[in-house]
Amino acid sequence: MKIELTRIEHINTVEIRNYREKLLEWKQKAQEIYDEQRANDIWLASESLEVNVLFIKAFDNLKNGNFREAWGFLEGCEIKCVFIEKNSDKRHLTESRVLYIQESVKKFQSLYPYCVFVSPGFKVGYYTCSICGQKVRPRSRCGHKKGSLYNGELCLHEGHELDLMEVSIVSRPVQKYSVMHDDSTLDFSVLEHLMSFLEHAFEEWEYEKKTMSFPREKFESVLESDKCPCRSGLIFKECCSGKEEVSMPHIDFIFSKDIPPEKQEIKFPYGSPKDG
Numbered sequence: 001m002k003i004e005l006t007r008i009e010h011i012n013t014v015e016i017r018n019y020r021e022k023l024l025e026w027k028q029k030a031q032e033i034y035d036e037q038r039a040n041d042i043w044l045a046s047e048s049l050e051v052n053v054l055f056i057k058a059f060d061n062l063k064n065g066n067f068r069e070a071w072g073f074l075e076g077c078e079i080k081c082v083f084i085e086k087n088s089d090k091r092h093l094t095e096s097r098v099l100y101i102q103e104s105v106k107k108f109q110s111l112y113p114y115c116v117f118v119s120p121g122f123k124v125g126y127y128t129c130s131i132c133g134q135k136v137r138p139r140s141r142c143g144h145k146k147g148s149l150y151n152g153e154l155c156l157h158e159g160h161e162l163d164l165m166e167v168s169i170v171s172r173p174v175q176k177y178s179v180m181h182d183d184s185t186l187d188f189s190v191l192e193h194l195m196s197f198l199e200h201a202f203e204e205w206e207y208e209k210k211t212m213s214f215p216r217e218k219f220e221s222v223l224e225s226d227k228c229p230c231r232s233g234l235i236f237k238e239c240c241s242g243k244e245e246v247s248m249p250h251i252d253f254i255f256s257k258d259i260p261p262e263k264q265e266i267k268f269p270y271g272s273p274k275d276g
């Protein structure tokens with residue numbers, strides 16, 4: 001099935017709700033008569049639709065400035081995409097837009113100011129296979145492979161007798177849900193700027209990270225004791241304050257559609273020098 005949903009108002013229609021229910025019903029029927037191929041195909045169709053729905057929700061939250069909620073939906077997409085990718089082929093990934101979603105999720109995530117996460121460390125007593133319920137032991141394996149499909153169900157290893165050992169603060173977590181920041185202290189202006197151009201979740205866009213130099217007088221509003229605009233981490237006085245020009249990280253967005261000239265100006269975060 002080719003998925004045509006692009007906007008939040010497409011998701012909550014009666015047709016889509018019925019279709020999502022139908023998929024589950026069809027899968028159950030196929031599972032009952034052990035038509036494994038059909039059950040797996042329906043799993044794939046259903047998960048691919050769900051990932052489209054999640055991505056549209058992420059986009060809608062980004063558009064409305066709910067960055068934390070959007071982050072959660074993006075992470076949901078990332079996890080689902082891993083399993084879809086494992087159980088399909090290139091053609092399906094393209095047609096179902098999973099490939100597009102995977103790439104977009106990475107791009108959106110990389111524009112977030114988040115960099116610290118909580119990562120819990122567990123000691124796991126034992127794992128069981130979600131398909132047959134057997135204990136997973138190093139030597140005697142049940143034969144089911146983690147992440148593969150069996151009669152329309154994904155094989156996962158479920159941990160038991162979990163003991164929380166530690167909670168670490170990390171910058172590259174295994175799962176990205178537990179953000180440690182208070183959003184109100186962060187700058188989301190890059191995402192806000194990007195979202196002001198995008199109208200729906202499946203528009204083509206790219207970005208390029210570069211550095212750009214501005215004359216020193218443009219930084220009048222930066223105090224000597226502030227962090228240096230060049231993002232070295234040093235304070236302005238001890239870094240670029242004495243230079244004629246200051247180089248700053250800069251992002252160029254590239255869109256496939258035409259952008260009106262009045263929207264093409266360079267966004268400079270420090271305001272312009274006071275007139276008069």
Ligand SMILES: [Zn+2]
Pocket residue numbers: 129130131132133134142143144
């Ligand atoms: Zn098993």
Ligand SMILES: [Zn+2]
Pocket residue numbers: 228229230231232239240241
């Ligand atoms: Zn500097």
